[in-house]
Amino acid sequence: MSTHDTASASPAAPSTGSKRQIRFNAFDMNCVAHQSSGLWRHPDDQSHRYKELTYWTHLAQLLERGTFDGIFIADVLGTYDVYGDTNEAAIRHGAQVPVSDPLLLVSAMALVTEHLGFGITAGTAYEHPYPFARRMSTLDHLTNGRVGWNVVTGYLPSAARNMGHDDQLEHDDRYDHADEYLEVLYKLWEGSWEDDAVQRDRESGVFTDPAKVHEIGHYGKHFTVPGIHISEPSPQRSPVIYQAGASPRGIAFAADNAEAIFVAAPTKEVLRSTVSRIRDALEAAGRDRYSARIYTLLTIITDETSEKAHAKHQDYLQYASPEGALVFMSGWMGVDLSQYDLDEPVGNVKSNAIQSVIANLEESARHGQEFTVRDIAERGAIGGLGPLIVGSGEEIADTLQEWVEETDVDGFNLAYAITPGTFEDVVEHVIPVLRARGVYPDAYAPGTLREKLHGRGDRLPDEHRGARYRVGAGVGAGV
Template sequence: MSWLTMVRMSKQIRFNAFDMNCVAHQSSGMWRHPLDQSARYKELGYWTELAKLLERGNFDGLFIADVLGTYDVYGGSNEAAIRHGAQVPVNDPVLLVSAMAAVTDHLGFGVTAGTAYEHPYPFARRMSTLDHLTNGRVGWNVVTGYLPSAARNMGHDDQLEHDQRYDVADEYLEVTYKLWEGSWEDDAVIRDRESGVFTDPAKVHEIGHHGEHFTVPGIHISEPSPQRTPVIFQAGASPRGIAFAAGNAEAIFVAAPTKTVLAGTVKRIRDALEAAGRDRYSAKIYTLLTIITDETSEKAHAKHEDYLQYASDEGALVFMSGWMGIDLSQFDLDEPIGNVKSNAIQSTVANFQQANDDGKEWKVRDIARLGNIGGLGPRVVGSPEEVADFLQEWVEETDVDGFNLAYAITPGTFEDIVEFIVPELQRRGVYQTEYVPGTLRHKLHGRGDRLPDEHRGAGYSLRRTAKV
């Protein structure tokens, strides 16, 4: 055990796996690697095997990303995205969850779904259904959208401006909270065989929502699920995104290329949570990371060099252009990003407008090399001890709670983490050796199955309004 290990703090480190119902989620060229199985995304067997692997590694959950359009910012078309398999083709994430829940007992599932193009009423039912079928292990990653192609395919000229998308999301959440928390009383379903009454109508209430964007007058069509409201995940670190997270999020995903950037992001989020009347640790914060490891440092670095043969710089720039809302094909590879405005993921642009760990400007070439394996997050390559030292250092110095783990190849990257990294962290006493029983919300926060009283959504609870 190294000297660094001896002085590390004992804060628990949490893992989520980051995947998508597509080929080579964050690393567009890696589908070509002979050991990569991401092309099996169409098979239930791929997903059930992955779920069992992650549960064996005591991961908090599997976070399933999604998009509803193609990456067509780079070069002004989607040709490069289609050619590289850059999140296209892509299938629906929601339909995967039931099968994975059937082969696991504890693993959580964070499902990405946007607020821009589906009415909240049918969506609320879909999430209640999943919460029932998983026995309370589902979370909703709330996204507002960032791809102009998705907006066009849904009949719009372009997506709304960045902050306007969050205004729509605020009302969307209001509707879903009213449905999940404020429609059915806890004891509405009585199943009285003698009287023939299944549900007491007096205990089921219309929500009467008439807002700027949505009108939902009636009741929630589903009875209350174990969590009522799924765990609210959020992945935006712009000022408006942080404000949205402060009121709603229980788990927050961020992506930061350096430790300095991450520390600043985490502090801004925790300060915002506190300003919103919540505990500054009421949301778990996970940062994007790719781990490449093996039993020795030499083997890990040899594996990394092997992976780099398949990584695609152009594929990385396709992704980066979509995330940043900037056509990076218009820049010289040695040109810095500079002072540009984004209508996509603003925090991504802001991160690259800060200096890197060497104190230098980010150039387009640097962004491509960062993102060709693992996307927006850094990657760490090394032995189990080296990787564990890195993880503990980042947790200690940034106050992040854990890591949203992207893959270089799947399931190989996750197999390596379960085989090498999880046991090393467990030996150090900084990673769970068994799951806390109960719902995903209780596993994450240890405060029961339902939203805590200080959460925005709890304000729509029938229990809360009955006390007022």
């Protein structure tokens, strides 16, 4: 088997009295060329069907057969125009453009599944929290509590310009803005309606008791929201909060809010360090170290034998686009990689985009693995920011168990080389091996997405930031 990583020693995993379970999310986007540039050209790739509901319903049923925790749907509101200071290469390669809204997919996928969770990406920068609160409550109702929200603050300058701004806010300022955004949402979801506000009393004619519905009275720096939440409480009230920032400010934000955290690390050494920092931050925020599930980005190419898997990898490489990979990496790093010679190392570069990308490259260099622009283009062409592993189901299972044991990560956010083929291969060749080893679930736990992930009920736990804004908590109005 081949992988872009090497083995290393591990910290202790939590003691549970049984083998630690490996968890999977599927990583997708309502577009072509999500992470693997150029693979849309492969004859078996179906990503061009992103416009068809049947593509998404088939994928949802496939993932539920594989007992995936959920499907995590990324999103952007702008084009990748950092590379060459233009979006022409992004448009030419189909690099996350064209792209459609992720939220509109959920109802159809929920209708054909019973357990699969839905992690939906939506940014805090360009939509007011008041209507967004209603949209998420609606989806939580329609899915019977299977919705999560991936909180993003934005990183593409093109999105800011198209929303009427000269540029996006500075990196840390975006998180300050998001802090208040979340405060408004928690007040609406948690603090506006009491659990028994909806009476549905046919005899008295009272549908909702007005005394049990409260205005939130929010008057802040960025938002003024005086009134009530316009939706009644959904099964989870607040959706499960996902977050993907691994910068120091991003980790601090995650420690306060996130219940599932997505990271991208090029090596096990980098991943182990990132996971440790996140767990330390959770503890510093007054939460348990394992109160958030941590998933790392990974792409798997597998088949019934190692030889077939490697042949498949070589086949895919014929369609990969190094330039498309540099388009993505330039956008993620906030650095125009077209300015560099292909064999020039990527050094200490200030970024106003995804700062963890730069930090990961710097940490890899400290461990003796320095990346050139050519390395980034070749490695990122299949799988984007995450490692790629190739091998038989047994070999892949070995590697996944090693990563969990050596890094303390909970699971993997699986990107695709081709879709749905990559996910089909994982379900057919990898999951049966993991199940046979007792490290992957045979069935779903009952309940909402929050209950399935953490086993502590449908609502936010008491120590979570959002719980402060519950009705009767003494915090919420008049801010």
